[in-house]
Amino acid sequence: MRSTRYYFKSVVSIVFLGLIMSFGLFQDEGKTIAWSENRPLKWEDFQGPPADDSPYKALTDYRITFKGSINPNNYGKKGPNVQETVYEVDCMFNIDRSWVKEGARTEELLKHEQVHFDIAEWHARTLRKELDKLKTADPKTQKLATKLFQDISRDCRRLQEQYDSNTDHGVKPDQQEEWSGRVAKELKKLSKYAKE
Template sequence: MKWIFLACFLISNIVFGQKIYWAENVKLNWNNFKSKINNQRGANVVAYTNCGWIYSYVKSSNPKAPIKIEIQTVFNEDKSWKDVKRINDYVLLHEQKHFDAAEVYARKLRKEVAEKIKTSSDFDRYFKAIYNRNLKEYQDFQRTYDGETKNGMLEDKQSEYNRIIAEGLEKYKSY
């Protein structure tokens, strides 16, 4: 029986251990970047953070029944890459901010979902559109963030985005 438990524990660790869920006290480190493939294919890319959201819900077949929706921000270790010859703490901070920005947009999504989706019927009617709009805003932000900071190389722009992201985390902290 002990062996079965140990085997299940090790397998679940392998399967589920490749995601880091965003938490204020959890910061990324270079060991979290486990992909061997630079899927960005750019010679100037020093690291790549693969992060976003996952959601789950419990709903009833009764359209008026309350619904429970959970949205989490995740960092995917097996899809995040680093160039071990060029990494440093400054680049790691830039990558952390990608993860933090994902949490800002997850909080915005949680807020809108909490305000507009109360029942199973609301979920069926509104969730997909709310999710897709928030996802587009999040993706646009991430592209703009990399573009304006030149992937973190422009220190003044990086500082500006550090502030913007910190303000977003604070503004939506109750979500």
């Protein structure tokens, strides 16, 4: 059994005539691993100190971030003074804040933790898809991008909680298998929006 802590940071940077405007919180997040289809999680990645008072066996700490910047190559191509924004979305696993308790390192629990990270990537891809529709760099678009981020982050948190509830934190093998398949299908549907 385990719990997942969710860190979502909105990092939006818009560069306009040499002026950099940033929104969000910046802090040292420690060592991270970017989500990759070719790089599944290993127990060695869970290096944070376990929470002794937690009833759970492991914790996956991830974050989804996004930032936007003006594409200088497209300035004015869509009209006088029209700027295009390019967005970058990352889904990261935090090594220093993810943990597993002694004696809990089973293959089943690791698969459960991987699906938590995969759910985060699913939502990162959804965010990439939606941000791809926003190109014009103006304050209205920036607000819309931030709202999209907040809405998708909220959906991700809800789905993570539902996943833990339905699988009883990975204890129910049939439900775990069902969720693993469901998440894999969603990632495949959104493969166009994978970062790799």
